[in-house]
Amino acid sequence: MKKNKKLTIIGKLSEKLKCSLEELNKLSEQQTNYINYRTSQSTFLEACAGGGKTEVIGLKTAYEIKRWVNPNGGLAIITFTNSAANELDNRVKKYAGISASLFPHFIGTFDSWLHSYLLQPFSHYLTRYAGKDGDKSIRIILEDKHAGFLTNYTVNLTRGGQSRPIRATQYYCSPNWDNFDSFDEDISRLLTSQPLTRGEIASLIANKKKFITAGFATYSDAEMVCHQLLSAYPDLREKISARFPIIFIDECQDLSHSQIEILNILKSRGVHLHFIGDLHQAIYDFRKVDPSETRKYVDEHQFVNLKLTNNYRSCQQIVDISNTVIGQRIRVNANLTAISQTPCIIWQYDDTSFSQLPTRFDNLVAAHDLSIDKCAILARGKSTISPLKSQSGKKDYSKVELFVAAIESWYKPSRNATDLMNALEYLGRFFCMLGYDGNGSFREQYRPDSFNNIQWRQLLKKILCQCVDLYPFEENGNDINWNSWIPKLKTFLPTVWHELRGRTKEFAQIARKIRVPNGEGNNSVKSALQNAVIENRFRTTTIHSVKGETLDAVLLVSHKNRLSKGGHFSHWLRDGNHEEEHIRFAYVACSRPKHLLVIATPVLSQDELNRLINLGFIYQP
Numbered sequence: 001m002k003k004n005k006k007l008t009i010i011g012k013l014s015e016k017l018k019c020s021l022e023e024l025n026k027l028s029e030q031q032t033n034y035i036n037y038r039t040s041q042s043t044f045l046e047a048c049a050g051g052g053k054t055e056v057i058g059l060k061t062a063y064e065i066k067r068w069v070n071p072n073g074g075l076a077i078i079t080f081t082n083s084a085a086n087e088l089d090n091r092v093k094k095y096a097g098i099s100a101s102l103f104p105h106f107i108g109t110f111d112s113w114l115h116s117y118l119l120q121p122f123s124h125y126l127t128r129y130a131g132k133d134g135d136k137s138i139r140i141i142l143e144d145k146h147a148g149f150l151t152n153y154t155v156n157l158t159r160g161g162q163s164r165p166i167r168a169t170q171y172y173c174s175p176n177w178d179n180f181d182s183f184d185e186d187i188s189r190l191l192t193s194q195p196l197t198r199g200e201i202a203s204l205i206a207n208k209k210k211f212i213t214a215g216f217a218t219y220s221d222a223e224m225v226c227h228q229l230l231s232a233y234p235d236l237r238e239k240i241s242a243r244f245p246i247i248f249i250d251e252c253q254d255l256s257h258s259q260i261e262i263l264n265i266l267k268s269r270g271v272h273l274h275f276i277g278d279l280h281q282a283i284y285d286f287r288k289v290d291p292s293e294t295r296k297y298v299d300e301h302q303f304v305n306l307k308l309t310n311n312y313r314s315c316q317q318i319v320d321i322s323n324t325v326i327g328q329r330i331r332v333n334a335n336l337t338a339i340s341q342t343p344c345i346i347w348q349y350d351d352t353s354f355s356q357l358p359t360r361f362d363n364l365v366a367a368h369d370l371s372i373d374k375c376a377i378l379a380r381g382k383s384t385i386s387p388l389k390s391q392s393g394k395k396d397y398s399k400v401e402l403f404v405a406a407i408e409s410w411y412k413p414s415r416n417a418t419d420l421m422n423a424l425e426y427l428g429r430f431f432c433m434l435g436y437d438g439n440g441s442f443r444e445q446y447r448p449d450s451f452n453n454i455q456w457r458q459l460l461k462k463i464l465c466q467c468v469d470l471y472p473f474e475e476n477g478n479d480i481n482w483n484s485w486i487p488k489l490k491t492f493l494p495t496v497w498h499e500l501r502g503r504t505k506e507f508a509q510i511a512r513k514i515r516v517p518n519g520e521g522n523n524s525v526k527s528a529l530q531n532a533v534i535e536n537r538f539r540t541t542t543i544h545s546v547k548g549e550t551l552d553a554v555l556l557v558s559h560k561n562r563l564s565k566g567g568h569f570s571h572w573l574r575d576g577n578h579e580e581e582h583i584r585f586a587y588v589a590c591s592r593p594k595h596l597l598v599i600a601t602p603v604l605s606q607d608e609l610n611r612l613i614n615l616g617f618i619y620q621p
């Protein structure tokens with residue numbers, strides 16, 4: 001795109017939108033092109049992770065809303081979660097000054113759109129549901145619901161001589177009643193491992209119809225009913241198509257087969273579909289979502305394929321590793337400057353060191369001055385996360401508190417062997433964070449590479465002995481407060497800093513970090529030793545729950561057992577096979593952080609370790 005063309009487009013956008021020229025100028029040519037692209041043709045905006053989809057779809061829909069002239073029909077902007085819909089609507093409000101839910105437009109989840117415009121107003125014509133007190137709305141029942149009334153809607157399937165009751169909520173049917181499956185793996189096997197008899201098919205259909213006619217439906221049933229409505233009533237098809245002539249689908253990789261079929265009926269009546277997404281981030285296999293169906297659909301229907309191929313979230317090393325995970329050969333350019341020389345790190349853990357992972361991560365995060373609120377510990381499943389969440393007991397200190405804790409442990413009159421070890425560990429951690437960007441062996445008092453084990457301990461002891469004037473934390477017989485003690489520490493540290501061989505930071509570069517803890521100025525230094533925070537302070541959660549987010553640092557923890565379903569690091573890195581969902585999970589996790597990506601694995605063989613190192617990770621013992 002010529003520079004003049006981009007300027008013309010952003011000039012046009014800034015007239016319509018509440019967005020300065022300066023802000024719009026940051027958009028890439030690909031982003032500008034998409035925002036300006038005509039809506040009268042179905043398109044697929046295929047974006048890489050961190051490509052700025054959310055930003056772009058916010059601007060695009062705000063722009064279309066501002067120039068919308070049709071009073072009877074509007075845009076449908078569809079997402080898959082309420083939080084994504086709210087986020088998008090906030091952007092539309094920011095840029096267009098009005099909500100995207102203002103008539104004639106719609107913004108919300110696929111389900112809420114379908115239920116509001118098709119299922120609730122029209123389904124009773126098809127299902128003949130009589131309603132209650134004049135209310136003919138359908139009640140959605142979750143698939144895994146076990147309420148007693150569901151025994152009235154049960155069908156028995158006999159396999160291997162055993163009869164198995166299946167509730168109407170536990171299976172779903174295709175709109176033509178010729179295909180049956182379930183989200184429950186066991187029931188899915190029952191339904192699909194051998195052909196159903198005619199009698200079984202008839203029972204499954206009758207049971208499902210009885211359930212729906214009584215005014216109930218699962219989310220899948222709701223989609224089936226809507227599909228049947230659109231197929232059975234041409235007027236309704238025309239009406240919905242005229243009501244929403246343009247439909248945007250954010251995160252289109254999450255579309256299920258039946259949702260694509262519904263959209264296709266509308267497309268055949270002239271609706272223009274605008275898919276936006278990243279097929280590598282499809283992680284809804286448990287809902288039988290297969291991103292290759294979306295790919296096939298857009299290809300077969302000749303959508304205009306537009307792309308966002310620059311990553312605005314992460315530094316280049318993180319982008320490269322994320323792309324290697326999915327076997328992406330075309331280089332994706334990062335637009336963020338790395339803040340660390342080693343943004344991609346491997347740690348190994350054993351049964352003892354597993355529980356120390358959050359503390360280790362805490363040190364790394366603190367050493368890079370990142371905010372804990374924007375960092376997360378991630379795993380595929382809850383069984384890996386739970387033990388990390390529930391640890392307690394060990395105290396965690398801020399940087400200057402570490403120094404205080406070190407000299408307290410060293411000088412206290414009743415010092416025992418544990419105090420000695422703690423003193424070395426606290427001081428080692430302090431210097432590792434401030435002098436070595438957090439790169440040190442946490443098993444050896446955070447020893448940096450430039451020292452051997454003995455040399456490092458000797459240096460720490462020597463410095464502790466030199467701190468004699470900083471202890472006890474008293475002045476003229478009274479407890480000293482932080483305001484008075486920090487200047488003493490600031491005078492002391494430069495006298496020993498030169499001893500930190502191979503340091504990555506000079507004292508002048510970190511001096512501002514030697515400061516009074518927030519709001520503690522008038523409190524006694526001794527009080528820090530009682531008020532320390534209990535770890536783990538990180539948000540510790542599943543990969544699923546951070547989809548769509550931008551984080552500063554991520555610690556991705558592998559399950560220790562290879563047999564775990566998709567949770568072991570070996571499932572995330574499979575040569576030549578990049579289609580598995582496990583790989584997409586790894587991709588989502590690896591592509592969240594801006595600055596630091598750490599993978600913690602159980603102890604690796606040399607081959608495994610080399611493989612990770614070849615991918616671009618740096619191993620930190």
Ligand SMILES: Nc1ncnc2c1ncn2[C@@H]1O[C@H](COP(=O)(O)OP(=O)(O)OP(=O)(O)O)[C@@H](O)[C@H]1O
Pocket residue numbers: 026027028031047048049050051052053054055056278281312313547548549550591
């Ligand atoms: N042109 C741009 N210049 C600078 N920053 C940008 C630009 N476009 C997007 N960003 C920023 O990049 C980050 C990632 O953007 P966004 O979250 O929209 O990506 P995404 O495509 O939705 O990513 P994902 O699919 O991986 O969740 C955000 O912090 C966003 O503000």
